[in-house]
Amino acid sequence: MNSNFDFLQSEFPVLATFGCQAEKYCFSDPNSCLMKLGMIGESIECKLLTQVVSLRYYREK
Known part of the structure; x- marks a missing residue:
């Protein structure tokens, strides 16, 4: 099953993982x-x- 957070996988894998887990729970x-x-x-x-x-x-530099 595809997740609504799969589009984040390439740039932000941590966010994609949290999103997939949230959907699962x-x-x-x-x-x-x-x-x-x-x-x-x-x-x-x-x-x-x-x-x-x-x-x-x-x-500031």
Whole structure:
């Protein structure tokens, strides 16, 4: 079965993995599904924060 998160596999494999796991747990374990979706959000936030800090560092040079 294809996942709705397969398109992330080439660029962001960690996000694709969390998404596939969230889909798998959706009906059998909703709490785990929500935790995996939260981990996706945290991973995206960390990636964005890293890019913002890098941009500020290079602009200050």
